[in-house]
Each structure stands twice: as C-alpha cells, then as structure tokens.
Amino acid sequence: MTLLFEFFPLLLFLGTLILKDIYAAVVVLMVAMPIGLSMKTIRTGSLDKMYLWSTVFALFFGGLTLYFRNPYFTYWKPTAFYWALGIAFFASTWLGDKPLAQRFFGLVEGLNLEKVSPAQWMRLNFIWVTFFIFAGILNIYVAYNYSEKTWGTFKVFGLMALTFVFMLAQTIWIANIIGDEDDA
Numbered sequence: 001m002t003l004l005f006e007f008f009p010l011l012l013f014l015g016t017l018i019l020k021d022i023y024a025a026v027v028v029l030m031v032a033m034p035i036g037l038s039m040k041t042i043r044t045g046s047l048d049k050m051y052l053w054s055t056v057f058a059l060f061f062g063g064l065t066l067y068f069r070n071p072y073f074t075y076w077k078p079t080a081f082y083w084a085l086g087i088a089f090f091a092s093t094w095l096g097d098k099p100l101a102q103r104f105f106g107l108v109e110g111l112n113l114e115k116v117s118p119a120q121w122m123r124l125n126f127i128w129v130t131f132f133i134f135a136g137i138l139n140i141y142v143a144y145n146y147s148e149k150t151w152g153t154f155k156v157f158g159l160m161a162l163t164f165v166f167m168l169a170q171t172i173w174i175a176n177i178i179g180d181e182d183d184a
Contacts, residue, residue: 005040009033010156017152022071030062057081075143079136086132089125099125115178131166
C-alpha cells in the first residue's frame with residue numbers, strides 16, 4: 001500500500017502529460033507529491049526521507065518550470081535527484097560510520113550483514129554512485145532525443161524498472177555473499 005503513495009503521483013503526472021501538456025502535468029505532480037508524502041507519513045508513522053527529498057525536488061523544479069514556462073527544468077529534475085543521491089553516496093564514504101549502501105541494506109530485517117566486509121560495502125557504494133550518474137545521464141538523453149510523452153513514460157516506468165533491476169542485482173549479490181559463508 002505504501003508503494004501506491006509513491007507511484008500514484010507519477011501515474012497522475014504521466015496521465016496528465018499524455019492527455020494535456022507538461023505544465024498541467026507539473027501542477028498535478030506538485031499537488032500529488034505532498035499529499036502522497038503526508039498520507040504515507042500518517043499511514044506508516046515515519047517520514048520517508050527519500051520521498052521527502054523527491055517531493056522537495058519536484059516542487060523546486062516544478063516551480064521553476066511553471067515560473068519560466070520552460071519544461072527543461074522538469075526534464076532535469078530526475079537527473080538532479082539521481083546526481084544528488086550519487087553525491088550523497090559518494091560523500092558517505094568519508095562521512096559517518098557506514099557508507100549509505102550499507103545503511104540502506106541495514107534496513108532489511110533478518111540479514112546478517114556482518115558477513116559483508118567493509119571493502120565489499122565500499123565497492124557496492126561506488127557501484128551505486130556509478131548507477132546514479134548513469135541514470136541521470138540516461139534521463140537527459142531520453143529527454144533531449146525523444147518526444148515529451150516518451151520521456152514521461154520513460155521517467156515513470158523506465159527509470160523505476162532500471163532502479164528495480166539494479167537493486168535486485170545488488171540484493172542477489174549480497175545474498176550470495178551471505179549464503180556462501182553460511183555454507184562454509
């Protein structure tokens with residue numbers, strides 16, 4: 001159910017983009033994101049920081065898009081968000097006691113993550129940085145080389161699918177490390 005609060009604003013954005021135009025879609029997104037964030041926070045009892053920052057980026061870049069009547073601000077929003085995440089993951093290598101990749105997987109209950117070495121966590125963290133840079137570049141490539149509706153569809157479904165496949169690969173990699181040591 002919580003996934004619905006995150007995905008529904010994107011579906012509304014895409015539907016409005018297809019039926020109307022980018023400016024109407026931006027308004028819909030700017031209204032739907034804070035509502036979804038509020039509903040998810042009330043339902044779960046905790047503030048999802050990733051969703052919060054995504055909402056902040058949507059409001060900021062959406063506001064620029066509407067103020068300047070220039071859709072390129074909205075096109076750049078996913079790229080800016082992915083690159084900000086990449087910077088955060090990169091910086092976490094030196095700031096804090098654990099890289100963000102380790103903290104992210106630490107949220108999964110029941111995993112014995114002590115079996116993953118600090119060097120492996122660092123490598124995984126840099127893989128995430130590379131993924132975020134790549135996803136940002138890919139978003140801009142699609143935005144500048146395809147139609148607005150194709151970009152919108154890619155933004156909603158393509159980037160989400162790419163992220164899901166990437167996260168699944170990381171999960172399998174960690175499961176193999178944990179599983180190999182359990183067998184020994």
